[in-house]
Amino acid sequence: MVNVVELQKQLQRWQQSGNNVNVDANGELMYVKVMTDEQLETLRKQIAVYATICDQLIEMHRTLSAQQDLAGVRLGNLYCDPLLTSGGHKITSRQRWTPTPVQLQILERIFDQGNGTPSKEKIKEITAELGQHGQISETNVYNWFQNRRARSKRKLQNVAPGNTESEVDTEVDSKDKKTKPEEFLSQHNITTSGGSEKLCFQNPQVYSDLQYLN
Amino acid sequence: MVNVVELQKQLQRWQQSGNNVNVDANGELMYVKVMTDEQLETLRKQIAVYATICDQLIEMHRTLSAQQDLAGVRLGNLYCDPLLTSGGHKITSRQRWTPTPVQLQILERIFDQGNGTPSKEKIKEITAELGQHGQISETNVYNWFQNRRARSKRKLQNVAPGNTESEVDTEVDSKDKKTKPEEFLSQHNITTSGGSEKLCFQNPQVYSDLQYLN
DNA sequence: CTTTTATGAATGAAGG
DNA sequence: CCTTCATTCATAAAAG
Numbered sequence: 001m002v003n004v005v006e007l008q009k010q011l012q013r014w015q016q017s018g019n020n021v022n023v024d025a026n027g028e029l030m031y032v033k034v035m036t037d038e039q040l041e042t043l044r045k046q047i048a049v050y051a052t053i054c055d056q057l058i059e060m061h062r063t064l065s066a067q068q069d070l071a072g073v074r075l076g077n078l079y080c081d082p083l084l085t086s087g088g089h090k091i092t093s094r095q096r097w098t099p100t101p102v103q104l105q106i107l108e109r110i111f112d113q114g115n116g117t118p119s120k121e122k123i124k125e126i127t128a129e130l131g132q133h134g135q136i137s138e139t140n141v142y143n144w145f146q147n148r149r150a151r152s153k154r155k156l157q158n159v160a161p162g163n164t165e166s167e168v169d170t171e172v173d174s175k176d177k178k179t180k181p182e183e184f185l186s187q188h189n190i191t192t193s194g195g196s197e198k199l200c201f202q203n204p205q206v207y208s209d210l211q212y213l214n
Numbered sequence: 215m216v217n218v219v220e221l222q223k224q225l226q227r228w229q230q231s232g233n234n235v236n237v238d239a240n241g242e243l244m245y246v247k248v249m250t251d252e253q254l255e256t257l258r259k260q261i262a263v264y265a266t267i268c269d270q271l272i273e274m275h276r277t278l279s280a281q282q283d284l285a286g287v288r289l290g291n292l293y294c295d296p297l298l299t300s301g302g303h304k305i306t307s308r309q310r311w312t313p314t315p316v317q318l319q320i321l322e323r324i325f326d327q328g329n330g331t332p333s334k335e336k337i338k339e340i341t342a343e344l345g346q347h348g349q350i351s352e353t354n355v356y357n358w359f360q361n362r363r364a365r366s367k368r369k370l371q372n373v374a375p376g377n378t379e380s381e382v383d384t385e386v387d388s389k390d391k392k393t394k395p396e397e398f399l400s401q402h403n404i405t406t407s408g409g410s411e412k413l414c415f416q417n418p419q420v421y422s423d424l425q426y427l428n
Numbered sequence: 429c430t431t432t433t434a435t436g437a438a439t440g441a442a443g444g
Numbered sequence: 445c446c447t448t449c450a451t452t453c454a455t456a457a458a459a460g
Contacts, residue, residue, distance in 0.1 A: 096436050096455065143437060150450065151435085310440050310451070357441055364446070365439080 099144070100134040107141075111148055118145045311354045316347040321355075325362055332359040 099107065110118075110126060118126070118141070127138045313321065324340060332340075332355070341352045 098436080098456065140436080144435090146449080147435065147437085154450090312440080312452090354440080358439095360445080361439065361441085 097136065097140045099130075099136075099140075102133040103130045103136065106130060106133075107144055107148075111145065116149065118142070311350065313344075313350075313354075313358070314348040317344045317350065320344060320347070321358055321362075325359070330363065332356065 106129065107126075123138050123141050127136060127141050130136045130141065320343065321340075329336070337352050337355050341350055341355050344350045344355065
């Protein structure tokens with residue numbers, strides 16, 4: 001196991017050690033530090049490992065944060081004001097559509113008309129109408145109806161059941177929120193391309209003293 | 215600007231350069247490589263930068279993927295409730311497959327390769343590969359590709375108007391998923407603790423030739 | 429300000 | 445393929 005966080009320390013130790021020698025390289029005298037081939041190879045390997053880690057992390061980040069990152073890009077119109085920037089507050093606040101009271105009213109009315117099938121055509125019409133009362137997109141309308149139907153349906157299920165069975169138990173079950181994310185790292189040990197050594201992050205050190213974007 | 219990906223190359227160049235000299239260090243002759251203090255300091259700085267990047271990425275990853283990641287990691291995937299005998303209380307956990315970060319990454323990569331043909335054979339292969347990173351079935355893979363294609367296709371809707379207007383309309387493009395995440399990195403230039411240099415990733419190199427966990 | 433709730437959005441799966 | 449549904453995630457809004 002090559003511990004990554006040791007890389008710097010090791011180099012530093014070497015740098016501060018007494019490996020200084022006088023060298024007569026090109027005919028003149030130089031004062032340099034010396035590294036054996038073995039030391040050099042070790043260093044090279046470790047750097048390679050570092051590079052691999054960075055690549056992996058970048059890729060993971062890209063995949064995982066696709067939506068969030070995109071959020072900043074995709075909704076070009078969010079009134080995401082130029083953030084206060086004073087306290088290092090959140091930079092990319094994902095903005096989601098919120099229907100205005102008028103829009104909501106219209107939507108509810110349409111929904112109550114029973115036309116359970118908001119076809120593409122309908123969606124366009126509705127969107128156009130609501131657009132006069134605030135910014136909106138067809139996707140918003142589509143989602144609204146989807147959610148509206150699903151939730152009204154679920155509501156009925158909760159009230160209706162002559163629940164003789166121990167069936168419906170989880171209505172509010174999925175409310176756990178504060179799970180800690182430490183574990184993920186333990187799954188990402190990797191192997192250096194040039195060797196068979198494994199490496200891992202030393203959590204306490206890696207997670208501490210972090211001061212980014214500042 | 216110190217480009218991080220140059221670190222390895224630079225070291226390699228140095229390693230292969232003709233800096234070999236005979237040194238009389240301790241009274242015996244050694245054949246070693248030589249680094250000037252300047253070179254060494256440069257290397258040290260770059261490694262420090264690397265470390266900082268890793269830390270930042272880890273932290274960002276942790277922050278951004280807190281919930282999602284955990285979902286995948288903490289309970290692998292659908293976890294069969296073996297506790298069903300203990301009391302009649304069944305734990306209705308998740309019944310649907312959720313790709314782990316690694317799986318998702320692989321899937322995205324395959325998808326991006328343009329081979330829009332998830333043939334039977336391919337599916338089997340992919341499933342086998344992904345199976346090493348978490349439970350998965352061929353159906354999962356099939357569905358994933360179906361959904362992925364269908365939904366990425368849907369981003370081609372309101373493109374009709376040659377909308378040169380400064381109209382605040384672009385909410386509809388929220389369906390695009392393939393926007394490049396380059397930007398996120400540009401926001402995370404950092405400063406080395408010992409200096410004032412900035413650094414950034416050279417995207418093409420960093421994002422390419424990634425072959426991890428293999 | 430912190431916690432809780434309501435709800436817009438994302439996505440795996442099913443049906444045709 | 446496309447549409448639709450069920451479930452889950454994330455966040456604006458409300459409550460404390």
